[in-house]
Amino acid sequence: MGLIFDANSDQQRRAFAERAVLRYWLRQPSIAARYGDKGRQRCVEDMLYTLVYLEAAVSTGSMELFRDYVTWLRSIFICFEIDVDDLTGTLETLQEIFIERGDFIQAEYLDDSLRLLDGMEDVPASRLTEDNPFGTMAEDYLSRLLAQDQPGATDLIFNAADAGIPISNLYMNVLQPSLREVGRLWQMNRVTIPQEHYFTAATKTIMSQLYPYLMRxxxxxxxxxxxxxxxxxxxxxxxxxxxxxxxxxxxxxxxxxxxxxxxxxxxxxxxxxxxxxxxxxxxxxxxxxxxxxxxxxxxxxxxxxxxxxxxxxxxxxxxxxxxxxxxxxxxxxxxxxxxxxxxxxxxx
Ligand code: B12
CATH class of the missing domain: 3.40.50.280 (Cobalamin-binding domain)
Structure with a gap:
């Protein structure tokens, strides 16, 4: 339902993305000076990403999915100090091209996000919420792993398991929220990709070490x-x-x-x-x-x-x-x- 391109048509999608970026760049001569040729390639990659999200949302009839994507993208623009007007302009250009092509469903999805753009949250809320019964432990786990202290984070979890806290509680209230929080911090440009990867790798190791506690x-x-x-x-x-x-x-x-x-x-x-x-x-x-x-x-x-x-x-x-x-x-x-x-x- 509502597919923009033939299935697996990467070439078509890329040509479309290039056309859309070119159209926006021709309208905004200052953008070429700001981002240069490398920047244009980057914009094409970002446009491709937007197109595959749009296709996924349209093919599952989920307007809110595309809205969520645009909210996420807008917050990345804000946190990485990229001009949000360029996001608006790019989405408007995309919408215009869809209307010209007669792809009205896609244009409607873009219209929805464009209408709500200004009201979208600038930065996502913390994933370490106050109602978490293990909130302090989750914060502790997060700060230990952000300080590359895997032994300390391991001790924290194993001491809790040894004290009888069920593994499912540790998963749901410590590992899950802190992983989501590290994702949020990455999205906000406050942790680096290596920090996020270290966090994930250490958490996977800790989960593997917990296996004797799983007790089938x-x-x-x-x-x-x-x-x-x-x-x-x-x-x-x-x-x-x-x-x-x-x-x-x-x-x-x-x-x-x-x-x-x-x-x-x-x-x-x-x-x-x-x-x-x-x-x-x-x-x-x-x-x-x-x-x-x-x-x-x-x-x-x-x-x-x-x-x-x-x-x-x-x-x-x-x-x-x-x-x-x-x-x-x-x-x-x-x-x-x-x-x-x-x-x-x-x-x-
Ligand atoms: C770790 C991580 C990675 C790791 C994953 C490593 C690994 N071995 O799993 C790596 C580095 C590979 C990665 C890559 C990417 N990531 Co990532 N990643 C994360 C991060 C920080 C944590 C994921 C996690 O483990 N969460 C904790 C678990 C426990 O939560 P969960 O996955 O939601 O699972 C629970 C429930 O959802 C549910 N559940 C899950 N599956 C199922 C299945 C069934 C049947 C049921 C019933 C329930 C269920 O139960 C689970 C346990 O309670 C998230 C942040 C976040 N919010 O989750 C970003 C995040 C998901 N990633 C994101 C992105 C953008 C990417 C990349 C596209 C980045 C890039 N440009 O390369 C790539 C895509 C890779 C790909 N093709 O899959 C974004 C997605 C944003 C969006 N709008 O879609 C997030 C949200 C980060 C962010 N805040 O921006 N990522």
């Missing part, structure tokens, strides 16, 4: 396969989902990041899990998630497997899971378990 509960006979869609590199969230299921007696298998659609279908066909848990963070990966769901639905050998989805775009558009044809959605690992336990009570 008595098996309830339910089966889960947990995976990221093709192209998706954000895999910590789905790993948490899988761990929480494991701790609660599910026979849960975690496949990791970016698994091709065909391979996931074959595995579901072979293993027939009760639930396939599918994670998507980057909205342009949504069309592949829809394709996977379609392929599973049309395969009679996959009958009986329920498809649950989750991740960033679903948390920002609560209705999106229905529109891509999933059976369920959960905001986080513990609510996913609640849904799955109700749907599949223990049999063993």
């Amino acid at each position: 509960g008595p098996s309830g006979g339910q089966r889960l396969i947990a995976t990221c869609i093709d192209g998706e590199l954000h895999e910590i969230g789905i790993r948490m989902v899988c761990d929480v299921f494991t701790m609660n007696g599910w026979d849960a298998v975690y496949l990791g990041a970016s698994i091709p659609v065909k391979e996931i279908v074959s595995l579901v066909e072979l293993e027939r899990p009760d639930v396939l848990a599918l994670s998507v963070t980057i909205a342009p990966n949504l069309p592949k998630a829809s394709a996977l769901i379609g392929a599973i639905r049309s395969n009679p050998h996959c009958d009986g497997t329920k498809i649950m989805v989750g991740g960033y775009p679903f948390n920002c558009c609560p209705d999106l899971w229905r529109r891509i044809g999933a059976d369920a959605f959960a905001r986080d690992a513990t609510s996913a378990l609640t849904w799955a336990n109700l749907r599949f009570p223990q049999t063993a």
